[in-house]
Amino acid sequence: MRKCSGPVIRAALRNRKTDIDAPQFTIIIVHNLFWRGLIVEGRTSKYIGISEFWVANGFLRSQPKIWITAFIIIVLFAGLLFTQEGMAQPAQGLQPGDRPFRLPFADPPGPSTWLLVQVYGNTTGAFRQRTSTYNAGQGLHFGVDLSAACGYPVVAIGDGVVSKVDALQHGSAPHNLMIDHPNGYASFYGHLLETPALTPGQEVKAGDVVAKVGDPDETCTSRPHLHLEIRNAGQYNHAYNPLALIDADWDTLALNGAGGLSFARDLDAPRKWQGLYDQPEVDFWGLRLNDYDDPWPPEWGR
Numbered sequence: 001m002r003k004c005s006g007p008v009i010r011a012a013l014r015n016r017k018t019d020i021d022a023p024q025f026t027i028i029i030v031h032n033l034f035w036r037g038l039i040v041e042g043r044t045s046k047y048i049g050i051s052e053f054w055v056a057n058g059f060l061r062s063q064p065k066i067w068i069t070a071f072i073i074i075v076l077f078a079g080l081l082f083t084q085e086g087m088a089q090p091a092q093g094l095q096p097g098d099r100p101f102r103l104p105f106a107d108p109p110g111p112s113t114w115l116l117v118q119v120y121g122n123t124t125g126a127f128r129q130r131t132s133t134y135n136a137g138q139g140l141h142f143g144v145d146l147s148a149a150c151g152y153p154v155v156a157i158g159d160g161v162v163s164k165v166d167a168l169q170h171g172s173a174p175h176n177l178m179i180d181h182p183n184g185y186a187s188f189y190g191h192l193l194e195t196p197a198l199t200p201g202q203e204v205k206a207g208d209v210v211a212k213v214g215d216p217d218e219t220c221t222s223r224p225h226l227h228l229e230i231r232n233a234g235q236y237n238h239a240y241n242p243l244a245l246i247d248a249d250w251d252t253l254a255l256n257g258a259g260g261l262s263f264a265r266d267l268d269a270p271r272k273w274q275g276l277y278d279q280p281e282v283d284f285w286g287l288r289l290n291d292y293d294d295p296w297p298p299e300w301g302r
């Protein structure tokens with residue numbers, strides 16, 4: 001049997017080769033999926049490229065008696081991938097329909113309302129500032145950033161009780177708001193325009209306007225956005241991935257494509273923490289999680 005190396009695979013693809021055997025067929029498909037990045041985060045994409053179709057088609061025509069064998073090999077391989085530990089999943093085993101909170105804005109996203117600009121976790125932006133801005137959060141971005149104009153109304157993501165107003169020991173100046181929820185989580189709204197007109201102990205309902213978007217640089221022309229965290233109510237020393245707890249189509253929101261939606265990569269473990277939902281929880285003031293010897297993108301100044 002011919003050795004199934006990269007050049008052989010490319011030649012087979014280029015010539016639309018049809019006389020390939022089952023092992024070659026399997027290797028070509030798997031090679032293509034990896035090469036195109038269609039197997040990511042330990043799972044396969046729904047998308048199969050056109051070249052896979054015609055390689056499969058040629059194979060089926062040339063090897064009609066054993067196509068079922070090849071099909072079974074592919075199915076088993078895909079099944080193996082889907083059961084891998086580290087498969088992208090919402091945190092704490094929650095499925096999309098289980099997420100208890102709503103988005104912090106009344107309007108749908110868009111260029112005249114709000115957009116997702118930085119997700120939670122090991123973002124490249126947080127990585128670059130892991131020893132400064134994000135040192136308290138183990139080097140990770142411990143909330144989600146949603147851009148909107150200054151003054152844009154922020155709504156409560158769930159029913160709850162106001163627990164803190166302008167508690168700047170928790171960060172996110174110049175103004176912030178903490179709401180405790182009966183499910184044990186607290187929502188924290190940061191970089192607000194002004195002191196929220198609420199007092200601790202006051203009850204709020206999901207969807208009530210509770211604050212206004214501001215700008216951490218206090219110019220309203222620099223980077224106005226809401227920094228939203230979800231912490232443990234009462235202690236407030238642990239942060240959870242809001243994407244796993246807020247009911248929204250985060251995958252579509254992330255198509256916005258801003259720089260804050262890419263993750264820093266440890267080239268010694270390149271698949272770790274690369275998905276929207278597989279980011280680690282944060283213990284505030286715990287050890288930094290992302291001091292990589294060999295990061296990608298490379299560290300500035302190296």
Ligand SMILES: [Zn+2]
Nearest residue numbers: 143144145227
């Ligand atoms: Zn933020």
